[in-house]
Amino acid sequence: MLERIPVADMKTGETGKVVEIFAGRGVHDRLRTLGIREGVKVTKVSAAFARGPVVLKVYGTQTALGYGISYKVIVEVER
Amino acid sequence: MKNILIMGNPNVGKSAIFSRLTGIHVIASNYPGTTVEFTQGTMQLKDEKAVLIDVPGTYGLEVTSKAEEIAVKMLENGDAVIDVVDATNLERNLHLTLHLLEKNIPVIIALNIWDDAKHKGITIDVKKMEELLGVPVVPTVAVTGEGIKELVCRIPEASSPEIAERTEEQRWTEAARIIDKVQSLQHRHHTAMEIIGDASVKPLTGIPMAFLVMFVVFKLIRFVGEQLIGNVFEPIFERLWKPLMMQLSSVLHPGSFLHSIVIGKLIEGEIDFVQSFGVLTTGLFVPIAMVLPYVFSFYLVLCFLEDFGYLPRLAVLLDNLMHRMGLHGWAIIPALLGLGCNVPGVMATRILESRRERFIAATIISIGVPCAALQAMIWGLVGERGGRYVGIIYLSLFIVWIVLGRVLDMILKGQSPELIMEVPPYRLPSLQTISKKLLMRMVAFLKEALPIVLLGVLVVNILYFLKVFDVIANLTSPVITNVFGLPKEAVAAIAVGFFRKDVAVGMLGTLNLTAKQLVIAATVLAMFFPCIATFVVLFKELGVTDTLKSILVMLISSLVVGGLLNAIL
Numbered sequence: 213m214l215e216r217i218p219v220a221d222m223k224t225g226e227t228g229k230v231v232e233i234f235a236g237r238g239v240h241d242r243l244r245t246l247g248i249r250e251g252v253k254v255t256k257v258s259a260a261f262a263r264g265p266v267v268l269k270v271y272g273t274q275t276a277l278g279y280g281i282s283y284k285v286i287v288e289v290e291r
Numbered sequence: 292m293k294n295i296l297i298m299g300n301p302n303v304g305k306s307a308i309f310s311r312l313t314g315i316h317v318i319a320s321n322y323p324g325t326t327v328e329f330t331q332g333t334m335q336l337k338d339e340k341a342v343l344i345d346v347p348g349t350y351g352l353e354v355t356s357k358a359e360e361i362a363v364k365m366l367e368n369g370d371a372v373i374d375v376v377d378a379t380n381l382e383r384n385l386h387l388t389l390h391l392l393e394k395n396i397p398v399i400i401a402l403n404i405w406d407d408a409k410h411k412g413i414t415i416d417v418k419k420m421e422e423l424l425g426v427p428v429v430p431t432v433a434v435t436g437e438g439i440k441e442l443v444c445r446i447p448e449a450s451s452p453e454i455a456e457r458t459e460e461q462r463w464t465e466a467a468r469i470i471d472k473v474q475s476l477q478h479r480h481h482t483a484m485e486i487i488g489d490a491s492v493k494p495l496t497g498i499p500m501a502f503l504v505m506f507v508v509f510k511l512i513r514f515v516g517e518q519l520i521g522n523v524f525e526p527i528f529e530r531l532w533k534p535l536m537m538q539l540s541s542v543l544h545p546g547s548f549l550h551s552i553v554i555g556k557l558i559e560g561e562i563d564f565v566q567s568f569g570v571l572t573t574g575l576f577v578p579i580a581m582v583l584p585y586v587f588s589f590y591l592v593l594c595f596l597e598d599f600g601y602l603p604r605l606a607v608l609l610d611n612l613m614h615r616m617g618l619h620g621w622a623i624i625p626a627l628l629g630l631g632c633n634v635p636g637v638m639a640t641r642i643l644e645s646r647r648e649r650f651i652a653a654t655i656i657s658i659g660v661p662c663a664a665l666q667a668m669i670w671g672l673v674g675e676r677g678g679r680y681v682g683i684i685y686l687s688l689f690i691v692w693i694v695l696g697r698v699l700d701m702i703l704k705g706q707s708p709e710l711i712m713e714v715p716p717y718r719l720p721s722l723q724t725i726s727k728k729l730l731m732r733m734v735a736f737l738k739e740a741l742p743i744v745l746l747g748v749l750v751v752n753i754l755y756f757l758k759v760f761d762v763i764a765n766l767t768s769p770v771i772t773n774v775f776g777l778p779k780e781a782v783a784a785i786a787v788g789f790f791r792k793d794v795a796v797g798m799l800g801t802l803n804l805t806a807k808q809l810v811i812a813a814t815v816l817a818m819f820f821p822c823i824a825t826f827v828v829l830f831k832e833l834g835v836t837d838t839l840k841s842i843l844v845m846l847i848s849s850l851v852v853g854g855l856l857n858a859i860l
Binding site: 265274 | 350495498614714
């Protein structure tokens with residue numbers, strides 16, 4: 213079954229498709245230039261610890277997202 | 292003369308290509324944002340000379356940071372672009388390439404990190420890529436020089452295909468379409484580097500690893516520095532330079548004006564390189580034998596960490612802590628650079644997005660982050676009295692750094708932006724690039740420090756001779772003696788801190804201070820004012836008002852901390 217969750221709630225190693233980004237223009241643009249945008253598959257490399265960032269694999273590279281943003285990027289995962 | 296721009300995403304090797312093409316060495320590291328200011332050089336292109344410009348890395352041509360703003364502006368004055376593309380991350384890199392191709396400027400593509408792509412099982416059909424994009428594509432490995440010759444030969448072929456402006460979405464679709472046709476991936480297992488890479492950002496494994504790395508780094512810097520001082524530099528000065536200076540001393544007659552400037556005071560009839568304080572004795576000994584070895588060992592270790600790609604991982608792990616200071620994890624990188632020299636540290640605050648962040652980061656670096664020169668002198672002079680005194684200085688500065696960040700975050704309006712940062716893969720640094728970078732930083736240190744130290748010692752001696760310091764000492768003695776508990780003569784050292792902090796600590800060495808007084812004086816010296824070089828950079832980066840604010844913060848906090856230490860210790 214497909215579920216929509218923020219990347220913060222993904223399990224480490226899980227892959228999901230970005231479906232929505234709730235962020236202001238500035239953050240939205242910066243995420244997009246790094247390749248994080250609707251329709252793209254991302255894999256979670258490491259989870260947040262004590263409100264730290266999560267690390268995602270997008271295309272060939274890893275990107276770290278702050279704790280707050282990790283709740284604003286919504287992905288669809290197979291659960 | 293033609294202007295050729297080197298552009299591309301951050302951390303794809305633009306600076307390495309620039310070095311190869313111009314023979315000018317610029318600092319390149321394995322993290323995005325090493326180049327915050329553009330660098331230019333010239334290269335020979337067939338019969339004409341061309342100006343080559345190393346543009347800061349950008350993910351797109353929309354302006355979201357200062358580096359991108361610079362890049363977009365420079366595009367207007369360029370005649371051609373060498374677009375450096377990371378072959379291991381083609382799809383995202385192509386997004387910028389496609390945008391560049393719309394800009395009506397001739398483009399040639401350097402398909403860099405070609406060796407890594409092969410190792411990762413990525414095959415790219417270069418001919419097909421040229422066909423689809425309509426511009427020349429040359430595979431390169433900038434760190435080894437592979438493909439650079441072909442790149443140079445083909446620069447004149449750079450072309451500008453007629454492409455109508457696309458929307459951002461169309462660019463991504465087009466990039467995906469091209470990838471589909473030119474790139475094939477082979478399945479392969481994770482390499483050891485990738486496994487270590489992942490382990491060092493995961494909190495459970497990453498935090499112990501960070502402690503281990505910091506411990507090893509600290510020990511290594513101390514070890515290399517001490518070995519160099521004890522086995523190389525001190526013997527050279529003691530055995531070769533001292534006899535020469537003793538002869539000069541007898542020629543000049545101890546006690547004469549010239550003698551006190553050139554040789555300084557004789558301690559029990561002998562030259563003491565730490566205490567004599569002459570231009571040719573202490574003036575040379577401090578920068579060369581006490582500071583340079585530590586500058587060398589610090590940058591040796593830092594260069595390795597930079598090129599290996601460890602720093603961004605540290606930024607991820609420390610993001611939470613840095614948020615409490617109104618910053619995000621990225622801000623740890625300027626602070627680390629500041630431990631070498633505050634000048635590049637303050638300059639690197641440009642990688643931060645907002646003015647507020649840059650102000651906080653630059654201010655707490657100039658106050659709480661001691662540079663390698665200052666640290667070396669603290670180790671040399673305070674270390675003699677016992678390691679715990681050095682420990683107290685470091686601990687005080689660390690607490691100041693955090694508390695001040697916290698306070699500034701609460702006072703200043705606005706919020707700190709969230710971390711959005713690319714984490715590059717680990718790469719084994721090449722010996723050649725590390726030694727080049729190390730050499731550059733050493734030369735920069737000597738060029739910058741040696742003249743100012745010599746001049747500083749000269750001026751200090753003349754001022755002593757003219758008894759100027761006595762006047763200042765009497766004026767400031769209430770603060771110096773009552774608040775800090777220091778003898779009023781220490782004001783001379785603190786005043787010299789405006790020039791160079793290493794010389795200033797050296798002057799403290801001549802005052803017969805107690806260990807407690809040394810700790811207070813060294814801490815106040817580290818905090819109260821940036822050295823002249825850092826001051827100039829602060830001024831450039833922050834502007835007049837913010838620099839003044841920053842200095843006000845410095846003066847107040849050094850008064851408070853110096854007073855507190857005097858009361859507690």
